[in-house]
Ligand code: 3HC
């Protein structure tokens with residue numbers, strides 16, 4: 001069956017797209033739309049057109065899989081121009097998400113109606129591009145520059161009601177009456193003297209907005225978009241909607257689009273989009289594997305992680321019982337959860353009523369028996385195997401049969417924990433990242449005996465609580481923390497070669513990481529695991545801690561910190577390190593910023609390849625997903641494995657050899673064959 005079908009309802013032609021899953025505007029859809037418009041133009045009995053979609057959504061955008069391939073007509077801009085040029089009014093009837101090219105189609109229509117749950121947006125910027133089918137020129141003309149600019153530069157969709165308020169939607173209609181309402185709307189405008197043509201509108205364009213307005217927007221709204229190329233191109237395109245006539249503006253848009261779409265950032269961000277979706281697919285699990293119901297969650301430990309983990313479930317409407325050993329710790333944990341909710345409410349993310357609803361779902365307890373009815377229990381207690389094993393054995397005896405037991409361990413062996421229970425098939429790791437209520441990443445650690453249904457349940461649950469989940473195998477530190485370790489070793493080795501900590505950190509922040517290894521140490525506290533009594537000035541860390549340079553909390557560590565926690569290089573630290581270097585007998589080295597970066601990142605890529613080799617990650621793109629969502633790796637480089645692919649695996653292998661590393665056979669093999677890690 002054709003993806004576009006038409007039927008006549010009186011004098012209205014109803015054009016319906018059926019291209020699951022998201023009605024992406026691939027070639028067949030574009031051709032079908034063009035044919036439908038030709039049919040409408042040539043048939044005198046047709047007086048108006050309604051464009052709508054079947055399935056879960058209105059057109060969710062251009063078909064991203066077509067990017068980078070030779071274009072096959074008709075092009076989306078041409079189809080939209082045809083719709084807009086129609087003498088007969090065209091109405092977009094929107095449900096689900098009208099995104100990107102989908103919203104551009106709607107903007108080409110003369111009228112837009114939507115159901116209340118619909119969302120409308122131009123998210124192209126998140127794929128490293130800008131709307132390339134007239135969206136940057138039509139949206140400002142329809143809703144004004146001030147409303148259009150953030151939608152295009154930030155890419156977040158807006159609800160239908162907000163769209164109606166700014167004039168993007170003409171009418172909100174009942175959920176179950178979308179097409180009927182579209183037809184009725186069409187009939188009501190047949191015979192009108194004229195119909196609004198988005199590209200010809202000038203009423204919303206405020207031509208007084210100039211440099212000040214755009215510079216101010218850049219300063220306030222684009223601070224967090226540092227390093228990304230597309231947002232600035234979006235600003236320039238919107239600016240063209242003020243400065244240039246429509247046809248010229250579209251030319252400018254297309255020129256900017258062309259540059260971005262063929263660039264590395266856009267390729268990387270498209271990779272990230274598909275990587276996140278691939279990550280949710282678990283190898284070796286039959287399609288009919290059931291998802292177990294999770295209606296009640298138990299959490300052990302109301303510390304840093306336990307509290308944050310609890311919030312995920314509370315916010316998703318799932319009741320949580322949280323266990324601590326002592327009343328004080330329990331009270332402290334609960335009050336931090338409340339404070340976090342109240343802070344979010346102050347920022348407008350929750351209403352006061354929602355905060356109370358979330359808190360009402362939380363049951364604090366000191367009695368493990370209260371976890372008996374949980375469908376899932378997650379332990380977030382101290383990182384100590386004996387303590388964890390003890391708790392798993394106790395939980396196994398108390399919690400109902402069939403319930404899942406999970407550990408939030410950062411490094412420890414989940415198989416060992418499973419072994420002390422009689423339900424090893426219902427044990428796995430659920431490794432959240434700090435702050436657990438904010439960070440999107442969840443590593444699902446598949447233990448030797450974890451049942452497929454348990455894995456599938458964890459994956460389904462991750463979606464429900466808004467996480468991006470990746471399946472990892474049991475190994476020290478799983479995917480993310482395991483790769484952190486060679487980076488730290490490389491950083492420490494460079495320190496001993498006389499490279500300054502700030503030069504090492506800067507190499508990573510310039511690359512786009514939120515912080516470098518020594519900033520991270522200062523943030524975590526240098527005294528984590530340091531023992532004052534046993535300290536004998538043997539390591540740089542010993543000396544720093546002995547001098548009370550224990551990190552941000554003491555105002556100094558590798559850096560000196562001011563009252564706003566801004567870091568400055570410390571002469572004292574430089575002297576301490578120089579002393580160690582002199583004692584070590586190493587010849588001090590000097591590396592370019594690029595070499596420092598490569599010395600830090602190539603070993604991570606190597607470790608990633610070993611993780612793949614050992615089957616601890618299902619695919620290279622999963623590793624990219626972990627580092628982007630858990631550690632702030634700059635998404636515009638696509639993640640460590642994609643980045644290695646873009647600079648060339650042969651370059652990485654040569655670098656690793658030159659820096660004295662043993663190269664992963666998988667990496668060496670792929671480099672030799674000219675292959676990529678992400679194939
Ligand atoms: N092109 C191709 N495939 C797409 C797609 C698109 N635009 N959008 C989604 N898909 C695919 C996904 O890869 C996934 O495939 P899979 O099942 O094989 O993994 C499937 O559709 C379902 O997607 P999700 O799992 O993301 O489904 P959700 O229901 O969670 O979300 C959605 C639906 C909100 C529409 C989300 O898919 C989404 O945000 N899509 C991208 C929207 C977008 O970026 N549009 C702009 C495209 S660029 C453009 O339009 C350029 C134009 O200006 C010229």
Ligand code: NAI
Nearest residue numbers: 301302303304305323324325380381382383408409410434
């Ligand atoms: P934390 O010290 O802040 O909290 C642990 C809590 O567990 C404490 O409040 C303690 O009183 C409680 N506790 C200890 N034994 C208990 C028991 N038998 N029953 C009930 N409560 C008990 O520690 P944090 O940072 O929350 O770490 C917890 C776990 O999460 C560790 O395994 C850690 O490796 C892991 N993790 C930590 C991350 C972090 O950034 N802090 C990130 C990801 C995982």
